[in-house]
Each structure stands twice: as structure tokens, then as C-alpha cells.
Amino acid sequence: MNTCSKQVVLAVTGASGACYARRFLERASALEGVSLHVVLTDTAREIWRHELGCEAPEGFDDRRFDAPFCSGSAAADVMVILPCSMGMLGRIAAGTADDAIARIADVQLKERRRLLIVPRETPLSLIHLRNMATLTEAGALIAPAAPGFYTRPQTLDALVDGFVARLLELAGLNPLEPAYRWTPGTPFQETI
Numbered sequence: 001m002n003t004c005s006k007q008v009v010l011a012v013t014g015a016s017g018a019c020y021a022r023r024f025l026e027r028a029s030a031l032e033g034v035s036l037h038v039v040l041t042d043t044a045r046e047i048w049r050h051e052l053g054c055e056a057p058e059g060f061d062d063r064r065f066d067a068p069f070c071s072g073s074a075a076a077d078v079m080v081i082l083p084c085s086m087g088m089l090g091r092i093a094a095g096t097a098d099d100a101i102a103r104i105a106d107v108q109l110k111e112r113r114r115l116l117i118v119p120r121e122t123p124l125s126l127i128h129l130r131n132m133a134t135l136t137e138a139g140a141l142i143a144p145a146a147p148g149f150y151t152r153p154q155t156l157d158a159l160v161d162g163f164v165a166r167l168l169e170l171a172g173l174n175p176l177e178p179a180y181r182w183t184p185g186t187p188f189q190e191t192i
């Protein structure tokens, strides 16, 4: 493990939205000074195959605890759960730490490290909302998979790119590119 670079864990779970994870992986792994580690659940692999028509990348197995970041003595700098299922969100909120992702998230919270959770579900039950409130109170940043349209994306890829750019900013990995920033008073003539 290169300790000079920022240690980033991308956790992919079984919610819809594998396209976001794929784009995040592409962008984050190309950033200088970022050491990216991927962990996926079995359901995430199934949904990736279904939504993207290809196999998910290799990564740590969520059922095992052999990722270094499972211990507070080797915590990651940033963890991004993208997309995050309501099941995983609930397990983290309950502190079960019963698989690698739930445990790494638990470590991030107890060590006061950055934890960015990108849930995807609609509508939301009171249980979902309470779990999100619990995690917010514990220090996580909840950024629902809800991309903005004010940049007038013309393609699905452009929509995904804009949302992932925002997530990279929230994760503290890359400033938001001007093209994705809202500038008041500027009519949108050009499209991305």
C-alpha cells in the first residue's frame, strides 16, 4: 500500500446505478495521488452485469475481512459507497459490521474519516429516512443518486459524468469542473 497517496475505498452494493460506480472508478483511478480500492457485494456484481452488460471489476470480496481498511489501524482516507442499497445503509446505521463494507464504513465513522454514501431508492420509507438521519448524525455525508439537469446534459453519459464529477468533489478528490458548476445569471447556451 502506497501510504503517500490518498487511500480511497469505492464500495459498490446492490442498488441500481452501476453506471455511476463504473464512471467513478474510471475517473478516480486516473487521478494523481489517489490509490483506489474496490469492494463489491455479490448483488452489486449481478446488477452490474444486468445494467451494464459486462462483468464488474475485480475487487475485495465483501464477505471477507481481508481488506486493510477493515481495521482502524489502517483506515482509508475516504470511503465512497456508490450506489448504496437500503439494506447496506440499514446495516451501517445499525453498526452490524458484518461484512467488509459495513465494517469499513463503521471504521470510517469511529475514526472520524470521510464517508460518502450515495443511496438509491424511491420512494423512501420512514426507516430509510431515519437510517440516513442516524448516519448523518454519526458524520457520514449522504448524497442521494439524484443528478442535476441544470447543465442540460444531452446524453445519459453526460448526466452520469456530471453527477460523478460532483461526487469526486464531495469525496475531496477533485474540484468540480466549471462546466458542471451553476453560474447565476448565465444563460445556458452551450450543452455538455
Ligand SMILES: Cc1cc2nc3c(=O)[nH]c(=O)nc-3n(C[C@H](O)[C@H](O)[C@H](O)COP(=O)(O)O)c2cc1C
Residues within 6 Å of the ligand: 012, 013, 014, 015, 016, 041, 042, 043, 044, 047, 050, 084, 085, 086, 087, 088, 120, 121
Ligand atoms: C435489479 C435490482 C435492482 C435493485 N435496486 C435497488 C435499489 O435501487 N435500491 C435498493 O436499496 N435496493 C435495490 N435492490 C435490492 C438489493 O439488491 C437487495 O436489498 C440486496 O439485499 C442488497 O444487498 P447488498 O447491499 O449486500 O448489495 C435491487 C435488486 C435488484 C435485483
